[in-house]
Amino acid sequence: MEGCLLVIFGATGDLTYRKLLPALYQLEKKALLAKNFGLVAVARKKISTNTYIQEAQKAVKVHTGEEYEGLVWDRLKQRIHYHQLEFNIDGDYESLKKVLENLDRDIDGEGNRLFYLAVAPEYFSNIAGAIKRMDLYRKNQGWKRLMVEKPFGSDLKSATSLNEALTLAFEEKEIYRVDHYLMKEMVQNLIMIRAANQIFEPTWNREHIDHVQIISTESEGVGRRGEYYDQAGALRDMVQNHMLQMVALAAVDLPGNLTAKNLREEKVRVLQSLIPFKEDSIEEQMVLGQYQGYQQEPGVREESSTETYVALRLFLNHPRWLGVPFYLKTGKGMKDKTARIIIQYKLPMGSCCLGKNKKIEQPNRLRINIQPQEGVVLSFNTKQPGTVDTIRPVTMDFCQNCLIGMNTPEAYEKLLGDAIKGDQTLFTHWEEVEASWKWVDTLIDWRKRHPLEVRNYKKASQGPKEGAELVDREPGRQWL
Ligand code: BG6
Numbered sequence: 376m377e378g379c380l381l382v383i384f385g386a387t388g389d390l391t392y393r394k395l396l397p398a399l400y401q402l403e404k405k406a407l408l409a410k411n412f413g414l415v416a417v418a419r420k421k422i423s424t425n426t427y428i429q430e431a432q433k434a435v436k437v438h439t440g441e442e443y444e445g446l447v448w449d450r451l452k453q454r455i456h457y458h459q460l461e462f463n464i465d466g467d468y469e470s471l472k473k474v475l476e477n478l479d480r481d482i483d484g485e486g487n488r489l490f491y492l493a494v495a496p497e498y499f500s501n502i503a504g505a506i507k508r509m510d511l512y513r514k515n516q517g518w519k520r521l522m523v524e525k526p527f528g529s530d531l532k533s534a535t536s537l538n539e540a541l542t543l544a545f546e547e548k549e550i551y552r553v554d555h556y557l558m559k560e561m562v563q564n565l566i567m568i569r570a571a572n573q574i575f576e577p578t579w580n581r582e583h584i585d586h587v588q589i590i591s592t593e594s595e596g597v598g599r600r601g602e603y604y605d606q607a608g609a610l611r612d613m614v615q616n617h618m619l620q621m622v623a624l625a626a627v628d629l630p631g632n633l634t635a636k637n638l639r640e641e642k643v644r645v646l647q648s649l650i651p652f653k654e655d656s657i658e659e660q661m662v663l664g665q666y667q668g669y670q671q672e673p674g675v676r677e678e679s680s681t682e683t684y685v686a687l688r689l690f691l692n693h694p695r696w697l698g699v700p701f702y703l704k705t706g707k708g709m710k711d712k713t714a715r716i717i718i719q720y721k722l723p724m725g726s727c728c729l730g731k732n733k734k735i736e737q738p739n740r741l742r743i744n745i746q747p748q749e750g751v752v753l754s755f756n757t758k759q760p761g762t763v764d765t766i767r768p769v770t771m772d773f774c775q776n777c778l779i780g781m782n783t784p785e786a787y788e789k790l791l792g793d794a795i796k797g798d799q800t801l802f803t804h805w806e807e808v809e810a811s812w813k814w815v816d817t818l819i820d821w822r823k824r825h826p827l828e829v830r831n832y833k834k835a836s837q838g839p840k841e842g843a844e845l846v847d848r849e850p851g852r853q854w855l
Pocket of ligand 1: 525591593612613714
């Protein structure tokens with residue numbers, strides 16, 4: 376990988392300690408960091424580089440567990456520099472600029488700068504503005520890139536103004552908007568399963584597919600994030616980004632040439648084709664829920680009506696998918712922590728007329744397990760042994776994480792690696808964010824005008840029964 380200075384704003388925060396530092400540790404362990412790579416950890420806390428390194432080491436030990444090796448850490452720590460900075464004081468950026476220049480000289484750097492905003496979203500525009508105003512990168516020498524965590528705005532309006540602020544300092548090709556679901560192995564695999572298999576791609580359309588299910592549930596509640604979550608809710612926290620990104624990848628027309636640019640253009644087409652819900656039928660299309668005990672979580676308003684569960688049925692105005700429902704379900708405080716995508720095929724033509732006992736009980740299903748197991752399960756029909764004509768469903772099961780020696784890189788390791796390499800494939804383009812917000816805004820807006828009942832559900836359950844009915848009421852369908 377190319378050398379660069381990685382400047383993390385928010386270096387004493389949860390994200391840096393839990394994800395970014397352990398990811399850098401893994402990259403160091405695999406010898407993937409260039410000789411002239413340096414980390415400049417920036418935060419408001421008044422501490423020295425030595426103290427920071429001690430805190431960082433504790434975090435890396437906890438989060439890498441048995442994989443921790445002192446020698447690797449000793450190599451990584453030499454690359455770390457801490458810089459104390461108030462996000463709104465220009466003078467602090469001036470001294471940061473000097474630090475960057477000196478470091479570049481010391482490590483024989485090429486002037487490349489990767490800025491990571493791991494801070495609360497209200498600081499995003501401030502920091503991006505200061506990076507430009509205070510010239511924190513060298514013009515015409517090396518590259519500059521910006522990585523931004525979610526939430527990218529809280530509606531279309533705020534996302535647009537945030538984007539305008541960022542694009543004053545960085546071009547679109549320099550902005551890496553993080554959606555960590557795109558880094559999950561099996562989410563990426565969706566494209567390969569289609570592109571590399573003649574048995575799937577030709578049937579990946581409305582002619583053959585009955586419906587698609589996209590599910591991501593969690594057993595944990597909101598934990599310590601009550602204050603943020605209570606303002607956001609599951610529509611903003613999960614649907615606008617992770618869930619719609621999975622819809623986009625499942626539904627996308629595969630470009631002949633699978634480049635980042637082509638794939639993103641096709642994803643934009645899918646997201647722009649999301650059909651807005653009709654005012655009079657929204658209750659048949661969306662169910663919201665809240666787990667019991669949510670209102671007692673720290674940071675959550677008493678009487679809060681924020682949804683911790685969403686189930687919905689959407690359609691795309693896209694030639695490949697006209698009339699095919701996509702069912703989405705996400706929730707906190709539910710039975711399992713799991714994510715999967717299921718493609719349910721139509722019954723074969725003529726299945727009605729195979730004969731008296733030859734009833735097909737179950738259509739073909741392709742199930743892509745994203746987490747905790749990673750794999751693909753295909754169910755199909757065969758003759759029951761010992762009978763003449765009884766049909767029974769069986770499965771072919773590929774368990775990716777059961778393979779010995781399989782060690783898939785953690786999401787943040789891949790994400791940092793891709794940004795250093797300049798590969799934007801797995802980051803979201805502004806037009807994707809814009810189209811997703813446009814659609815989700817209509818739901819949020821509708822909700823404000825027609826307070827939709829938020830159904831209570833027990834913790835560790837499958838969510839409200841109305842969520843199940845959203846799918847069950849169609850013959851031959853149920854949540855899988
Ligand atoms: C985050 C949401 O983006 O994704 C969290 O803000 C959620 O509320 C998390 O818990 C789920 O991610 P994963 O990878 O654990 O499924």
